[in-house]
Structure formats: structure tokens, C-alpha cells
Amino acid sequence: MRTPILPLLCATVLMTASACAQHEDRRYAAAEPMPAAPALVGLVVLSEDETRRVGVVHDVVVGTDSQPVEIVVASGPPAVPKAHLVAVSPANTRYAPEQAAVVLVDLTPEQFAALSPGRSRIA
Known part of the structure; x- marks a missing residue:
């Protein structure tokens, strides 16, 4: 008696591919559009995995098309009178309305901390 191994392998591959396709990566899910600039000011900024608070939106620079x-x-310990201000490209952020936060994308907390003031252009 011969066991048809090829159909079994094909079925396994198809089931695995289907399971991977159903897994949602939040970084690449349909992003919520950024709200107007004034609505962003004061929102918490979270690390990419959303477990670490890295700062608060201090200001938003908008272009002629009113887009950020x-x-x-602003980051740093709350006891420090002068916060460390860093400009981050909107390409390195996504809006998370369910958390009232802005989440860093493709930028680790360590990379964020290494940015010097006014040196954003990561994207």
C-alpha cells in the first residue's frame, strides 16, 4: 500500500500559508489617519510594541497642505524642568485612537533616545 505524501505536503503548506495570512501585524494594518495637528498635541508617544512611554507630543509642524x-x-523625566525635544517624521509614527496615543514605527526607544534635538529625518 502506497501513501500519497504529495497531497499531504500540499495540504500542510496551504494550511500554514492560510494561518500566516490571517495573522495581523498591527504595524502594517490599515493605519488610522492622523487627526488635525492641534488634536495630536498632548498625546502620549509609545514605543513600537506599545509597552513603553517615550514622551508626549509637544508640537506639530505642518506643511502648506496642513499635513504634519x-x-x-518632549521626552525625559517629569522632574526635569526642560524636556528633551525631538522632531520625528510622521512616517515613523502611527495614530492609535484606541489608546489616545501616537506609536513609533520602525524606531526603537533606544534609537529615539539617541536622536538629537531637531534631527528627525529617520524615514
């Missing part, structure tokens, strides 16, 4: 060009994030 830079998101200025």
Missing part, C-alpha cells in the same frame, strides 16, 4: 511634516516629542 514633523511631530515634536
Whole structure:
């Protein structure tokens, strides 16, 4: 008696591919559109995995089309009177309305901390 191994392998591959296709990666899910600049100011900025608070949106620089060009994030310990301000490209962020937050994308907290003021252009 001969066991048809090829159909079994094909079925396994198809089931695995289907399971992977159903897995949702939140980074690449349909992104919520960024709200107007004034609505962003004051929102918490979270790390990409959404477990670490890295700062607060301090200001938003908008272009002639009223779209954000830079998101200025204030970070540092709350006891420090002068916050560390860093401008981050909107391409490195996504809006998370369910958390009332802006989430860093493709930018680790360590990379964020290494940015110097006014040196954003990561994207």
C-alpha cells in the first residue's frame, strides 16, 4: 500500500500559508489617519510594541497642505524642568485612537533616545 505524501505536503503548506495570512501585524494594518495637528498635541508617544512611554507630543509642524511634516516629542523625566525635544517624521509614527496615543514605527526607544534635538529625518 502506497501513501500519497504529495497531497499531504500540499495540504500542510496551504494550511500554514492560510494561518500566516490571517495573522495581523498591527504595524502594517490599515493605519488610522492622523487627526488635525492641534488634536495630536498632548498625546502620549509609545514605543513600537506599545509597552513603553517615550514622551508626549509637544508640537506639530505642518506643511502648506496642513499635513504634519514633523511631530515634536518632549521626552525625559517629569522632574526635569526642560524636556528633551525631538522632531520625528510622521512616517515613523502611527495614530492609535484606541489608546489616545501616537506609536513609533520602525524606531526603537533606544534609537529615539539617541536622536538629537531637531534631527528627525529617520524615514
